[in-house]
Amino acid sequence: MYSTAGHTMSSTRPPEGNDTHDTPESQDSLEAERPKIGINLALEGGGVKGIALVGAIQALEEELEQNKDYFLGSTEARMVGTSAGAIVSTLFAAGYTSSELKKIIGGPEIARFADSSWFGRIPVVGNLERLSGLLLHLGMYKGDYFTDFIRELLREKKKTTFRDFIDPRNAGLRQNRYRLRLVASDITRGRMLILPDDIESDRYGYDPDDLDVALAVRMSMSVPFVFRPVRLTGRNGVTSFIVDGGLLSNFPIRLFDRPRPGAPEATIGIRLLSDRMHQIRSPFMAFRAAYALASTAQEAHDISDTEELMDLLKWVRVIQINTGKISPFKFELNPFEKELLYDEGYRSMAHQIRLFLEVVRIAQKAAEAAAGTARTVERVTPVRILRNNS
Numbered sequence: 001m002y003s004t005a006g007h008t009m010s011s012t013r014p015p016e017g018n019d020t021h022d023t024p025e026s027q028d029s030l031e032a033e034r035p036k037i038g039i040n041l042a043l044e045g046g047g048v049k050g051i052a053l054v055g056a057i058q059a060l061e062e063e064l065e066q067n068k069d070y071f072l073g074s075t076e077a078r079m080v081g082t083s084a085g086a087i088v089s090t091l092f093a094a095g096y097t098s099s100e101l102k103k104i105i106g107g108p109e110i111a112r113f114a115d116s117s118w119f120g121r122i123p124v125v126g127n128l129e130r131l132s133g134l135l136l137h138l139g140m141y142k143g144d145y146f147t148d149f150i151r152e153l154l155r156e157k158k159k160t161t162f163r164d165f166i167d168p169r170n171a172g173l174r175q176n177r178y179r180l181r182l183v184a185s186d187i188t189r190g191r192m193l194i195l196p197d198d199i200e201s202d203r204y205g206y207d208p209d210d211l212d213v214a215l216a217v218r219m220s221m222s223v224p225f226v227f228r229p230v231r232l233t234g235r236n237g238v239t240s241f242i243v244d245g246g247l248l249s250n251f252p253i254r255l256f257d258r259p260r261p262g263a264p265e266a267t268i269g270i271r272l273l274s275d276r277m278h279q280i281r282s283p284f285m286a287f288r289a290a291y292a293l294a295s296t297a298q299e300a301h302d303i304s305d306t307e308e309l310m311d312l313l314k315w316v317r318v319i320q321i322n323t324g325k326i327s328p329f330k331f332e333l334n335p336f337e338k339e340l341l342y343d344e345g346y347r348s349m350a351h352q353i354r355l356f357l358e359v360v361r362i363a364q365k366a367a368e369a370a371a372g373t374a375r376t377v378e379r380v381t382p383v384r385i386l387r388n389n390s
Contacts, residue, residue, distance in 0.1 A: 037360060038265040039064070039072040041092075042253035045083025045246040046272035047223070047328025051105045051338055052321045053088045055345030056270050058098035063353050070266075070357065078167075078176075078265070080255045082183040082245040084328070085270075086220035087150070090213060093180040094159040102342060104153065111332045113146045138241070139228030143218055146227075151214035162196040162216070163209040178208075183245030183252045184219040187229070188238070192248040194255065195219065203234040220245045226329060253318070266360045269318045270349070317356070321348045 039060070043053050064070050071077075081089035091101055133140045154160055165180040174197075182195040193199070195216040196208035206212075219230045219242040229241040245252070253269035321344055326337055333341075 036068070036264070037070045037364070038076055038078070039070055040078040040256050040265055040267040041072075041080075041089060042251065042256060042267060042269040043079070043081035043085030043089050044251040044269070044271045045081070045085050045221070045244070045328075046323065047084055048110055048330055048333055049272050049323045049326055049328055049341055050084030050088050051102070051333075052272055052323055052341040052345035052348075053085060053270055054098055054101045054105050055342040055347075056319060056321060056349035057088070057092060057101070059346045059349035060268070060353060061098055063350070063357075067357060069361070076179075078179050078181075078256070080181045080183070080252050081220070082250050082252055083221045083223070084272075085251075086182040086217050086245070090150070090180060090182070090217050091153060093165060094154055094157040096153070096157070106333075106338045106342065109149055112149075113143075114141050114329075114331045133228065134225055137228045139222070139225060141227050143222065143227040146221070147214050147218045150217050151212070154213055160213060161209065162211050162213060165213070166209070180213075181252075181255060182216050182220045183249050184216070184222075184230075185243050185245055185247040186240050187243055187247075188240040192245070193219075193242065194252075201234065202236050203238065204232040204240060205234050206232070219243075223329075264364070266356075267317065268353075268356060270345075271318055271320045273320050273322050319349050319352050319356075321345045 041057070043050075046052070060072060064072050077093070079089035079093045081087070088101060088105065091104065092098075096104065131140075133142070151160070159165065162178055162180070165178050167177065167179045170176045178196060181197065184193040184195055185191075186193050189203075191198075196206075196211040199206050199208050199211050201207050215230065221227065222229055222243045224243050224247065227244075229243045231239050231241060233239045251269065251271055253267065256267040323341060323344065326333070326341065330337075
């Protein structure tokens with residue numbers, strides 16, 4: 001959660017028995033030399049309920065405007081997300097502010113993500129088109145409008161491929177090379193994909209740097225049977241079917257367990273809690289059952305991980321947002337529902353963020369005390385602190 005790996009303080013350790021390092025002057029000097037801590041974000045998927053994630057980021061930005069020991073900027077923060085979390089993390093990393101994201105995610109374009117032809121918008125008859133898409137193309141909706149919509153937003157920020165999201169501090173590394181990573185599922189090979197890290201031309205037809213970011217977001221949000229899978233054909237001639245990352249990891253907070261060398265950082269995971277009851281009934285009973293199966297497998301896995309993390313960290317690493325019974329696939333949210341989701345995200349973050357930052361501050365001081373001012377500070381996390389003090 002917090003790391004100072006590779007960072008060396010410039011002061012020197014005083015001789016043994018000399019307590020000058022405890023003087024107010026030396027403490028002030030240490031505070032001046034202490035580097036700012038970068039905040040990483042791991043965002044969970046949740047369909048149209050992603051507007052709650054935007055409310056949480058807004059509250060986080062406002063808190064960090066008052067607390068200068070931390071930074072959360074689109075050019076510095078590391079982001080990872082799945083499905084709706086992939087959308088929000090990508091646009092934030094591209095440079096959109098939380099105020100702009102509120103207009104985008106809560107705007108009328110969301111209703112058009114369920115892209116049907118004029119024929120498909122006719123009552124009753126439209127069900128036949130969706131059924132045809134489900135049976136013939138493995139998804140009711142094409143997802144083309146969504147891809148074009150995200151691609152145009154990224155073009156406005158001149159961020160089109162993952163080459164534009166390379167962290168200049170880690171440009172020569174394979175691990176942590178990108179500030180933005182998204183999660184998808186390759187159902188052809190039965191594996192989770194971390195985009196763009198796991199992409200290579202032989203299997204998928206792209207090199208990681210050249211992968212279209214909008215296409216990667218489209219992969220991450222391809223809910224099985226709702227949106228058609230993305231098909232990628234590698235140089236080996238094999239076509240892979242890529243679907244929603246939530247199938248295997250809807251809340252990829254563990255991707256930040258390995259810290260970035262030389263960069264003090266902390267990670268906040270934002271989860272979208274909801275009613276997990278699945279009504280399996282007609283029409284489309286087979287579709288509803290299949291979705292319930294995939295959703296249950298994904299949610300049970302991530303909830304177990306989250307409970308373990310939250311128990312170790314005394315409820316500070318993960319911010320949970322109660323989104324009620326709003327369906328993640330209700331593309332036409334009314335204004336009240338949008339406001340409700342946004343406000344709940346804002347309140348949840350505002351209520352918990354100061355406790356989180358306090359634990360990070362304790363971890364930082366513990367790291368400095370343990371290592372001394374003349375030695376490299378080793379990785380110290382609140383998990384380790386809490387374990388040692390238990």
